[in-house]
Amino acid sequence: MTAHPDPTSPGGYRTLAEMDADLVDCRACPRLVAWREQVGRDKRAAFRDQDYWARPVPGLGPADAKLLLVGLAPAAHGGNRTGRMFTGDQSGDFLFKAMYAVGLTNQPYAIDSDDGLRLLGVRVTAPVHCAPPENKPTPGERDTCRHWLITELGLLAPTVRAVLTLGAFGWQTLLPILSQAGWEVPRPRPKFGHGVHLSLPPTRADREPLEVFGCYHVSQHNTFTGRLTPAMLEDVLARAKSAAGL
Numbered sequence: 001m002t003a004h005p006d007p008t009s010p011g012g013y014r015t016l017a018e019m020d021a022d023l024v025d026c027r028a029c030p031r032l033v034a035w036r037e038q039v040g041r042d043k044r045a046a047f048r049d050q051d052y053w054a055r056p057v058p059g060l061g062p063a064d065a066k067l068l069l070v071g072l073a074p075a076a077h078g079g080n081r082t083g084r085m086f087t088g089d090q091s092g093d094f095l096f097k098a099m100y101a102v103g104l105t106n107q108p109y110a111i112d113s114d115d116g117l118r119l120l121g122v123r124v125t126a127p128v129h130c131a132p133p134e135n136k137p138t139p140g141e142r143d144t145c146r147h148w149l150i151t152e153l154g155l156l157a158p159t160v161r162a163v164l165t166l167g168a169f170g171w172q173t174l175l176p177i178l179s180q181a182g183w184e185v186p187r188p189r190p191k192f193g194h195g196v197h198l199s200l201p202p203t204r205a206d207r208e209p210l211e212v213f214g215c216y217h218v219s220q221h222n223t224f225t226g227r228l229t230p231a232m233l234e235d236v237l238a239r240a241k242s243a244a245g246l
Contacts, residue, residue, distance in 0.1 A: 016155050020058035023129060023148055029141045032130035039076045039131065053083030056130050059152060060085040061123030064159045067104070067244035070149075070170045072217060073128035073137055080131035084113050085124045091218045095166075098233040102241055121246045125152055127173040135219075142173055149174075153181040157207055162244035164236065167217030168192040174212075182207040194228070195236060211243035 013019040027033050040054025057074040074080045078089030086092030087110040099122070100108035106118040128137040128145045137145075153160070163178075165171040171192035179185040182204040190198055196214035215228075215236040222228040 013151060013155065016059070016063045016152065019148070019151055019155065023058050024055050026056045026129070026148075028144050029130065032128075032132055032137070032141055035133050036076075036080050036131045039080055044077045047077060047081055050081065052081045054080060055083070057083060057085055057126070058129065059123050059125035060087075061119035062121065063123075063155070065119070065121055065123035065156060066159050066161050066246055067122040067240055068153075068156060068160050068163045069122060069124045069166065070163060070174050071124065071126045071166045072169045073126050073135065074131045075135070076131045082112050084110070085126065086110060086218075087115075087117075088112060090220055091223070094223050094230070094233070095218045098230055098237055101230075101234050102238045104237065104241060104246075121244070122241075123156065125149065127170060127177075137169075142169075146173075146177060149177050150181050153177065157182065160210070160244075161208060162211040162213065162240045164213045164215055164240040165192075166215055167219070170217075171196075171214050178210070178212070183210050194232065197239070211240070213240045213243070 036054050040052030043052060057079040071086065074085065075089045075091065078092055079085050079087060082088040086095050092110050096105055096110045097108045099105045104120055104122045106120065107116065110117050127149055128142055129148060132141065163174065165174050175185050175189045178200060182202055183200040184203050185200060190196065192214050194214060194216045198212040200210045200212060202208060213236055215233065216222050218228065
């Protein structure tokens with residue numbers, strides 16, 4: 001298992017760049033390591049001539065972000081291929097079009113790491129940083145990866161004012177992490193739902209109040225069936241953006 005610093009410091013890291021440099025070398029979950037590397041070897045036919053990243057995928061966005069988006073995990077032929085969150089797959093296409101529409105990116109598409117995409121005041125991350133089989137991390141894999149998100153929140157704490165979770169997995173994983181990272185989460189923990197909004201007071205002097213929003217995940221299952229429409233996503237993004245002071 002990969003050794004890592006105590007996350008309460010936060011993580012012994014001074015910057016997100018330092019954290020990400022360690023994150024991309026993590027091999028703590030044998031099943032995920034084997035899967036991401038197998039996908040990188042076998043490849044999808046459409047990407048046969050490409051070199052897959054096939055490593056943990058770090059968060060994307062500025063280190064002084066006011067808004068944090070929390071997804072699930074990288075897609076096998078998206079982030080696991082390109083090395084960048086939500087980049088190179090249809091879920092990412094749906095997300096970045098909506099983010100561009102509300103002024104959170106400089107362009108409405110994300111193709112690869114050299115496409116010129118910039119996130120404006122927002123960072124995108126995930127509770128699990130390796131692509132899992134069938135897009136389903138195990139509870140143990142989720143818990144093993146937890147320290148990275150705790151550390152990320154600690155490093156973002158001076159500026160972050162709102163968090164938007166994409167899907168129930170992100171919501172259920174995030175709330176106990178927020179409690180550990182310095183915010184007061186109601187008990188019993190509120191249930192996930194599209195458009196749910198919580199206002200969390202800090203439990204530490206170096207934290208500010210945090211606004212937390214829920215949104216259906218941008219999976220093809222949700223977007224192809226109309227469970228999540230562009231208008232629905234843009235509405236929640238706009239609310240979160242406003243709450244973050246962007």
